[in-house]
Amino acid sequence: MTAMRRFQAYIDGAFVDGEARFASLDPSTGEPWAEMPEAREADVDRAVRAADRALREGEWPKLNATQRGKLLYRLADLVAAKAQDLAELETRDTGKIIRETSAQIAYVADYYRYYAGLADKIEGAVLPIDKPDMEVWTRREPIGVVAAIVPWNSQLFLAAVKIGPALAAGCTLVVKASEDGPAPLLAFARLVHEAGFPAGVVNVVTGFGPACGSSLTRHPLVAHVAFTGGPETARHVVRASAENLASTSLELGGKSPFVVFADADLESAANAQVAAIFAATGQSCVAGSRLLVEQSVKDRFLAILKEKAERVAIGAPLDMATEVGPLCTARQRDHIQRLVDRSADAGARIVTGGRTPEGPGNYYPPTILDCDGADAPGLKEEFFGPVLSVVSFETEAVAVALANDTAFGLASGVFTTNLAKAHRMVRAIRAGIVWVNTYRAVSPIAPFGGTKLSGHGREGGLAAALDYTRTKTVWLRTSDDPIPDPFVMR
Ligand code: NDP
Numbered sequence: 001m002t003a004m005r006r007f008q009a010y011i012d013g014a015f016v017d018g019e020a021r022f023a024s025l026d027p028s029t030g031e032p033w034a035e036m037p038e039a040r041e042a043d044v045d046r047a048v049r050a051a052d053r054a055l056r057e058g059e060w061p062k063l064n065a066t067q068r069g070k071l072l073y074r075l076a077d078l079v080a081a082k083a084q085d086l087a088e089l090e091t092r093d094t095g096k097i098i099r100e101t102s103a104q105i106a107y108v109a110d111y112y113r114y115y116a117g118l119a120d121k122i123e124g125a126v127l128p129i130d131k132p133d134m135e136v137w138t139r140r141e142p143i144g145v146v147a148a149i150v151p152w153n154s155q156l157f158l159a160a161v162k163i164g165p166a167l168a169a170g171c172t173l174v175v176k177a178s179e180d181g182p183a184p185l186l187a188f189a190r191l192v193h194e195a196g197f198p199a200g201v202v203n204v205v206t207g208f209g210p211a212c213g214s215s216l217t218r219h220p221l222v223a224h225v226a227f228t229g230g231p232e233t234a235r236h237v238v239r240a241s242a243e244n245l246a247s248t249s250l251e252l253g254g255k256s257p258f259v260v261f262a263d264a265d266l267e268s269a270a271n272a273q274v275a276a277i278f279a280a281t282g283q284s285c286v287a288g289s290r291l292l293v294e295q296s297v298k299d300r301f302l303a304i305l306k307e308k309a310e311r312v313a314i315g316a317p318l319d320m321a322t323e324v325g326p327l328c329t330a331r332q333r334d335h336i337q338r339l340v341d342r343s344a345d346a347g348a349r350i351v352t353g354g355r356t357p358e359g360p361g362n363y364y365p366p367t368i369l370d371c372d373g374a375d376a377p378g379l380k381e382e383f384f385g386p387v388l389s390v391v392s393f394e395t396e397a398v399a400v401a402l403a404n405d406t407a408f409g410l411a412s413g414v415f416t417t418n419l420a421k422a423h424r425m426v427r428a429i430r431a432g433i434v435w436v437n438t439y440r441a442v443s444p445i446a447p448f449g450g451t452k453l454s455g456h457g458r459e460g461g462l463a464a465a466l467d468y469t470r471t472k473t474v475w476l477r478t479s480d481d482p483i484p485d486p487f488v489m490r
Contacts, residue, residue, distance in 0.1 A: 005034040007182070009206065010189035011043065012050035013199025018207065019043055024183065027095030027326040028316055028361045034093065036182055039205035041215040044174070047203040051145045051172040052221045054200030060172065069119035072167055075195040076112035079156075082191060083109065086156060086184050091317045094152050094181030095326040095362065098318050100280055105184075108160045111460075114444035115164030118465050122169060131490060133479035140469040142170035143247070144223025147216045149237070151229045152180035152328045153283040158251075159185055161448070161459035162226040163202065169468035171224075174203045176216055180328050182206035209233065218243045224468070227251070228285075230382075231453045249457025249467060251285065251449055253382045254410030257403035258288030258439065259425065261396075262297045264415035265437075270304040272439040273388070276413060278312055278366045279440065281324050282386035283332070285454075286411040288439055290379060292402050295392040302370070302390065306352050309366040326362040327385055333362045336385040339378050340367060343389070347374030353387070380406065396421065400428040410450035413439045432458070 004023070008015040018037030026033040039047070054060050063071075079086070087101035124138040148162040159175055166173050177185035189204040205212060213233075217225050218240035227237050228251040241248050258276055260269050276288030293301050317325035327333045337356050344350060353367030367387040371379050378389045393399045403412060403425075411433040414425040426434045432450040435441060442448060447458040458464055477483075 007034060007036050007186040009037040009039055010204040011047045024093055027328050030360055034183060036206055039207040040211045043205055044212055044215045047174045047205055048145060048219045048221050050200035051174050051203055054198055055145060055172045059198040060201050065120035069116045071195055071197055072112050072116035075191060076109045076116060078191040078195055079112060080109035086187060089187050090184040093183035094328045095317045096280060097322050097325040099320055105156055108156050111160040111164050111444045115168040119168040122465055133477055135476040135478055137474050139472045141472050143468050143470050145221050146171045146173045147222045147225045148173050148175045149213055149227045150178060152178040155185050156188060158228045165465040166468045168465045171468050172201045174216060176213055177206040179206060179208050214240050217241050220244045222246050250455030251459060252453060252455040253408060254285050254454050255290055255382055255406045255408045256286055256288050256411040257290045257292050258413040259399050259403055260293045260301060261416040262294040263417050266301055266304060269415040270308055273305060274308050276439045277388045278324055278386045281327055283384055286440060288413050289388060291388055291390040292399055293392050295394050298392045302351060309352050309368060312366050324366060324386060327364055330362050333364050336364055336383050336387060339381060339383055340387060343369050343376035343378035346376045348376040404430050407453045409452040410454035
């Protein structure tokens, strides 16, 4: 038996063991493979205090924005250089396939580059004030200590969209990795250290939601919580942050519609649908998990999809040939099976998949549920797995109504060759992202986020960096005359 790998937390510039330890399971075998440091309230408190000190004292607040940007460029280069190692760790610890983690983590470096470049472009403004003898301007100052909380899927990516803009703005952070698959973020902390960020600027801990996550979100020194996860946890986060009125940005789940009109290029749309629901084994917040297809092409489109779903290579996540690997946890696989069963009980027809396979590992096959005529719970609730629910429509108005018939509002896809129809759909769909004739494209330059139960706030783009700043307004009187009547507001 090979020895268990041991990981450490990163607090105040030092690598430390947590108050306790827990085992991380390999999703492809269900066996423990590494020991993780478990942070509880005392570790979290040390990390937040370190971040608070680093914000106010020492080297970090003395750096100018260009110098902060240079540190971020260094971090980006280190992430790029270590991308393959980080990808293997993420694959090992979360089961996300190596084909995806290798490409995604190489791209994570570009997120740090983007925010490195933005650091010295965050500007205040001189205001054309409506009073005589006054100069008035705004400064953009760091919002304070940021708690960044991420779920298991794409931890390095989801952390980068928080760490990059927060550091560009001059904030300090405590990052909480998920208890499921924290290895890549704990390894990333070593690159932060190597890049030369002063102690306490970035702290990385992991631990369980109630003890670690909630002591972080309710900590009085935390000014902003940047959270990615499910809506139920988000409610806990908002309640905890109400203690000291910290601001929040919430990137939550989705039940995103994928709308295929009869005039679409069906082969291309089917490939995009495969990417939308089976890539990352469906563990993607933007998963296009509700296929809305025009009735006249439904049978043809479902036949193409079924054929593609059944040809997907299911296998070991570290194998480059694998297209669908195991789910991150057995808990997640069991949740998916229960929701498939409830949907089938409600009348959904299983087109393909739908059964947990025998054998080790958290595998679940690509699954398609035809929900026409069924009030299937899978049409409303997030599977967070490789399960597609299908409904047909006959008119554009019904397609819009179905697309918006969800408590979520993160992403959506529209497939049509009719330009006017595409524009009408873009306007009508209530979601933070609309992809037209494509799906699952992301970039550091493009804002990302949702509405309704998918949360609020945007990650990516210039505005995300501004969200980590507070505006300070400065009034400077330019007159040498004594201040007149003090009882009149001027
Ligand atoms: P959870 O909401 O369960 O967990 C997210 C993070 O919150 C984890 O680090 C978790 O820790 C932590 N946490 C748990 N309880 C608390 C608490 N009381 N206070 C503070 N933090 C806590 O999400 P899942 O792990 O289930 O992740 C899947 C969800 O994330 C899906 O809904 C998915 O759609 C969404 N998501 C959204 C994205 C977006 O950008 N919009 C992107 C990716 C995923 P622990 O793991 O230790 O429990």
